[in-house]
Amino acid sequence: MLLDLRGDGTLFKKLAGNLLGACISTLLAGSLFAATPSDSMAATSSWIGSSVVYTIYPSIFSQSGDLNGITNQLHRIKKLGANVVWIMPITPIGKPVNGHPAFDSPYCVAEYYGINTAYGSKGDLVRLVSTAHRLGLKVVLDEVINHSSWDNPLITQHPEFYVHSDNNPKNPNSIVRAFIYNDVAQFNYNNPALRAYIVQMLGYWLTQYHLDGFRFDSADNPPGPRRTIPAAFWRAMAVHLRAVKPDVLMIGEGESGDISNNPFQILYGWDVYYRLKETVGGASAANVVSNWHHEQTLANPAPLLLSLQDDWDFNRDVNTFGGPEGAKAVAVFNLTNNGVPLIYNGMEIGNAEGGVNPHDKIDWTKVNPGFPELYSRLLALRDSSPALQQGKMLWLSNTAPNALLTYKRSAGSQEFLIEINISNQPAQARLSEPIGPNWEEIGTQSGWNAVKESDPSTISLPAKGYAIFKHIRN
Numbered sequence: 040m041l042l043d044l045r046g047d048g049t050l051f052k053k054l055a056g057n058l059l060g061a062c063i064s065t066l067l068a069g070s071l072f073a074a075t076p077s078d079s080m081a082a083t084s085s086w087i088g089s090s091v092v093y094t095i096y097p098s099i100f101s102q103s104g105d106l107n108g109i110t111n112q113l114h115r116i117k118k119l120g121a122n123v124v125w126i127m128p129i130t131p132i133g134k135p136v137n138g139h140p141a142f143d144s145p146y147c148v149a150e151y152y153g154i155n156t157a158y159g160s161k162g163d164l165v166r167l168v169s170t171a172h173r174l175g176l177k178v179v180l181d182e183v184i185n186h187s188s189w190d191n192p193l194i195t196q197h198p199e200f201y202v203h204s205d206n207n208p209k210n211p212n213s214i215v216r217a218f219i220y221n222d223v224a225q226f227n228y229n230n231p232a233l234r235a236y237i238v239q240m241l242g243y244w245l246t247q248y249h250l251d252g253f254r255f256d257s258a259d260n261p262p263g264p265r266r267t268i269p270a271a272f273w274r275a276m277a278v279h280l281r282a283v284k285p286d287v288l289m290i291g292e293g294e295s296g297d298i299s300n301n302p303f304q305i306l307y308g309w310d311v312y313y314r315l316k317e318t319v320g321g322a323s324a325a326n327v328v329s330n331w332h333h334e335q336t337l338a339n340p341a342p343l344l345l346s347l348q349d350d351w352d353f354n355r356d357v358n359t360f361g362g363p364e365g366a367k368a369v370a371v372f373n374l375t376n377n378g379v380p381l382i383y384n385g386m387e388i389g390n391a392e393g394g395v396n397p398h399d400k401i402d403w404t405k406v407n408p409g410f411p412e413l414y415s416r417l418l419a420l421r422d423s424s425p426a427l428q429q430g431k432m433l434w435l436s437n438t439a440p441n442a443l444l445t446y447k448r449s450a451g452s453q454e455f456l457i458e459i460n461i462s463n464q465p466a467q468a469r470l471s472e473p474i475g476p477n478w479e480e481i482g483t484q485s486g487w488n489a490v491k492e493s494d495p496s497t498i499s500l501p502a503k504g505y506a507i508f509k510h511i512r513n
Contacts, residue, residue, distance in 0.1 A: 084286045086122070086177070087304050087379075088343060089428040091418060092290075093121035094350060094383045096145070097129065097158050099393070099400045106154075106163040110170050117174045119387060120418025124171055125179040125254050125290070127351065129164070131155050133188020133222060141222045144396065145181075146256055147188040151240050161247075168248050177251035179288055180244060184237050185257040185267055186217035186225050193236075200226055200233040217267070218260065228268050238279050245283055252288025258303065259293020270297050277302030290345070294334070299342035308344035308378050310334055315348065315369055315461070319361045323441040324461045328434055331376075346378035349386050357391040361463065363407050364484070364503040368459055371505045372444060374417040375457050377432040387414040416487050420507075426450040439468035443498065447474075454510035460500035470496040482507040 093116050101108025109126065116124060132155060133147040141147055145155075154161060171178045187193055193200055199208035202215050202225045217225040226233055244250060258273065259266055273291070280287050291303035299306055310330040318324055335341040348369045349356035356366040366389065374380050384390075389407025393399035421427040430450030437445045442462035448455045456478065460466045473496060480492045484504045495508045 085429075087286075087288055090123045090177075090305075091121045091380045091382065091421070092123045092125050092179075092305075092345065093119070094125045094127065094381060096127045096351060096384060096397075098145075099397060100384050102400065104400070105157065106159040106167050110163070110167045113167075113171050113174055113176060117176055119382075119414060120422055121382060122175065123177045123179060123251070123288070126181060128181045128183055128256075129154055129158050130183075133190050136190040139189035139221065141188065141190075143398070144222060146183050147222050148183045148186075149188045149191050151187075151191075151193075152243065164248055168250065172249070177288065179252045179254050179290065180248075180250055181256060182241065182244075182253045183256045184226070184241075185260065186220070186223035188222065189224055191224075194224060197232070197236075200230055200236070202227045217257075225267065228272055234272060234276075238276050241276070241280060242283060245280060245287065251284075251286075252290070254290040254292070255303075256292055258291035259295045259298060259306075262293065262295050263297070266293075266295075273298055274302050294337065294342075294344070296337035296342070299338035300340065305343050305345060305379055308334060308347055311344075311378075312347040315372070316359055318461045319359070319365060319463075321463070324444055325440045327444060327461070328440075331434075344378045345381045346373035346376055347381055348373050349383040350381065351383070351396060354394050355391050355397075356386060357389050357407065358394075361503070363389055363409070367409065367413055367484070368461060368503040368505055370413060371417065371457065371507070372459055372461075374414075374421055375427055375448060375455070375507070376446070377430070377448070380421075382414070387411060412487075416482060420481075424448075424450075424453060424455070426453040426455055435474070436471040437468045437498065438471065439466045439498075442466040443468055443500070445470060445498070452512055456495055456508040456510070457505070458495070458498055458500065458508075459505040460502060463502050465501050465504075466498065468498045470498070472496075477511040478508040479511050480506055481509050 095109055097106065097109060098104045101112065106129070128145040128148065130151060131149040131153045132143060132145060133141045133149040135141045154164060168178045194211055194214065198211040198214065203210060203213040204215050205213040207213055214224045217223045228234060241253065258268065277289060289303045290305045291298055292307055294307050294309050310333060311327055314322070314326040314330045317326065334344060348366070353359060356369065357363055360366045360369050385401040387410060388403065389410035390401050391407070392402065426448045430448045433447045435445045435447060437443050442460055442464065443466055444459040444461055446457055448457070456474065476493065478492045478495045480490045480495070481487065483506050484501065492508060495506070500506065
């Protein structure tokens, strides 16, 4: 007999027919760490490698701050050029209880099977997903399975699901916080019943709402073998989710090689983000290149990584990268390198309101000049160009490596050359090796016109300037 794993007095019994339900009894026997790496490997579908991920924080995304506010803008997101919509957690948010604080964070989950009433109803989520699918968009929900709020029913109904300071799994008062966050309690993944609960819960969301996948919070914290959710669990969980939906997308918040490709198709490109951020303070652009190379060696094959410049945990990119022109230059890099671009709601208009963990609503009428055109042009170019989606990326050395990022993207007969001055000063330089004739300049800081360029190996760019060239085939 199954445990009452939902925590609200009922048990979800039918998931994808009897397939996932049949797995639960074996999971409760403690076998959820038993899958081998090869079992959980999944071929990365072409739509995943070609993705542009658009992240939505429902509270700030629209005036209504709910799921219907997202549904009403899906056509705009589609037109923008994104094809995966990642919605931040929509579950009820924890409240202060028994001396434990709460900070109105969506990553403080009070009930795993519920929808935050401020966001709407189950029917609203069904309409959102069905509308997205009609438009050809995938929908990914944010899942927080490392920790829960202190007022989550699991705290009292299943205290054995948590880590305890006194090693007494029956004592709700000895449950420890997760990491340094006082508002959340740490799950204990040595408990087989917790592992079964999590898989069953994810199966519910996957099948009930026909989702395309999940983004997993704290998937790699702390990084490596000491992480609180073991790599073996991630791999075994993927086996069961892929039994329900073979191409389920799993995005993991982390950057460790042992969870890259297996099971996460997409991880985070943190290293490159931080090096880009440091260039604002005068650090060398060469550090971006060296860290990019490091990220490519994390796993074999090289991991597919989110190209980051803004999200819930960062300050707005316009403020981080020294103003609008800096944010545009970084956007050119993030939309033309070999990662999966991540657009955090508002980036496409140059939104500068709010800081880390923002709760400031986006004013969609307040547009930073040039941002909509830049994003629409670059995303249209990426959408029509296999070289910019899954093509090879080759860095080219130049005579001003502290200032310039120079690289090619190629696939078949298609080839692009990108030159970006990431520094705060004008840059004049040359590519260290000839690249041959027949190039067309298609985009610069000052405009978008196809102009034949005889020698793009000679570079002259203003601060935070860029140039994009396409090879003309005879």
